[in-house]
Amino acid sequence: MRVPFYSQILTGRGIISGMGRFFRYFLRNTFYLGAISSECVAGAVRPSSWVLPVRQRFTRQILFGGVEAIPFTMFAGVTAGIVLTLNSYKFLEFTGQIDFLGPVLSILVIREAAPFFACVIIISASASAITTEIAMMRVNGEVDLLEGQGVNLVQFLVMPVRSDLRWRRRG
Amino acid sequence: MFVACAFAASAIAILMIGRISSWAFFNSIFDAIVLADFLNLIGRSTVPAFLIGVICCHEGLRVSGPVTVVPQAVTKAMLRAVAVTLIFSAAFTVLIEQVAMHVEPTQFAEECLTTVSDRDCEASGRPWDFCGHFNFQPEATGVFIDADE
Numbered sequence: 562m563r564v565p566f567y568s569q570i571l572t573g574r575g576i577i578s579g580m581g582r583f584f585r586y587f588l589r590n591t592f593y594l595g596a597i598s599s600e601c602v603a604g605a606v607r608p609s610s611w612v613l614p615v616r617q618r619f620t621r622q623i624l625f626g627g628v629e630a631i632p633f634t635m636f637a638g639v640t641a642g643i644v645l646t647l648n649s650y651k652f653l654e655f656t657g658q659i660d661f662l663g664p665v666l667s668i669l670v671i672r673e674a675a676p677f678f679a680c681v682i683i684i685s686a687s688a689s690a691i692t693t694e695i696a697m698m699r700v701n702g703e704v705d706l707l708e709g710q711g712v713n714l715v716q717f718l719v720m721p722v723r724s725d726l727r728w729r730r731r732g
Numbered sequence: 733m734f735v736a737c738a739f740a741a742s743a744i745a746i747l748m749i750g751r752i753s754s755w756a757f758f759n760s761i762f763d764a765i766v767l768a769d770f771l772n773l774i775g776r777s778t779v780p781a782f783l784i785g786v787i788c789c790h791e792g793l794r795v796s797g798p799v800t801v802v803p804q805a806v807t808k809a810m811l812r813a814v815a816v817t818l819i820f821s822a823a824f825t826v827l828i829e830q831v832a833m834h835v836e837p838t839q840f841a842e843e844c845l846t847t848v849s850d851r852d853c854e855a856s857g858r859p860w861d862f863c864g865h866f867n868f869q870p871e872a873t874g875v876f877i878d879a880d881e
Contacts, residue, residue: 593790594783594786594787594790597786597789597790598782598783598786601786631733634733634734634737635733635734635737637734637737638733638734638735638736638737638738638741639737639738639740639741640741641734641738641741642737642738642739642740642741642742642745643741643742643744643745645738645742646741646742646745646746647745650745650746650749659752660760661760662746662752662757662760663756663757663758663759663760663761663763663764664760664761664763664764666739666742666761667761667764667765667769668764668769670735670738670739670742671735671765671769671770671772671773672769672772672773672825674734674738675734675735675738675773675777676772676773676776676777676780676821677776677817677821678734679734679777679781680776680777680780680781680784680817680821683780683781683784684784684810684813684814684817687784687788688784688787688788688809688810688813689806689809689810691785691788691789691792692788692789692791692792692805692806692809692810693792693802693806694792695788695789695792695793695795696791696792696795696801696802696805696806697799697802698792699792699793699795699796700795700797700798700799700801700802704793714793718789718793719785719786719789
């Protein structure tokens with residue numbers, strides 16, 4: 562049975578070796594993600610990569626994860642704006658610095674809330690769907706079939722998703 | 733869209749409170765927005781979205797075995813995506829602050845920038861911008877003063 566890497570640290574083969582294994586695990590995954598990212602960017606800037614199935618998948622991703630998430634984004638913005646305004650107003654009025662309400666809100670909303678909420682909305686709206694879709698394709702053997710036909714998996718599966726997420730900067 | 737909705741809701745909340753002019757409130761918001769805010773917003777929205785997409789596809793492609801491993805892969809992908817987002821946000825904030833310390837003018841330089849233009853703005857009745865007059869005096873900021881003197 563395969564055990565997680567952190568259980569080996571806790572159950573004993575030494576702290577140093579555990580840290581070494583952790584950093585090897587971290588570096589291996591980081592380099593793997595970097596390799597996929599590089600291939601995606603290289604494919605996205607090459608016009609010949611945007612064949613019809615890739616464009617169809619890209620459009621479907623925008624419609625599913627971007628357009629359908631607009632009402633929830635607006636709802637989250639309104640809720641966060643009201644909550645941040647009321648809390649900031651109470652605290653600044655208590656301290657006598659009510660003139661700083663505008664700068665405080667601009668910092669809170671633009672610097673902190675908007676990027677964080679954008680990422681949370683992307684994760685909640687798209688991340689689980691993307692992972693489930695690709696994992697089910699893997700389990701059902703569709704990915705093996707594509708590989709057997711010589712199809713570039715990164716170009717046909719990963720690149721439309723990443724390009725779609727890149728254009729959904731709704732913060 | 734998120735920012736617009738948040739500021740609109742803030743203005744409505746300010747109007748409901750009724751103790752601050754909403755016009756002055758919006759002016760103070762737009763005065764406080766600087767270039768570093770936009771860089772921060774774009775950088776912290778775009779790059780984590782890249783990483784989220786890559787992580788989700790990576791975890792999905794790593795699955796092997798029965799269908800029951802799919803929920804585990806989804807859970808792991810979401811946890812890793814949230815962790816990467818938080819780590820990148822913290823690192824990017826520190827980076828932007830370090831860069832902004834060297835790029836943005838000091839408070840004394842800002843005073844030099846706005847000394848004359850404030851009078852013009854008061855005369856023109858538009859105190860929220862520089863009215864197109866910049867009175868930048870580089871020797872007054874102390875940047876060009878020789879250290880030996």
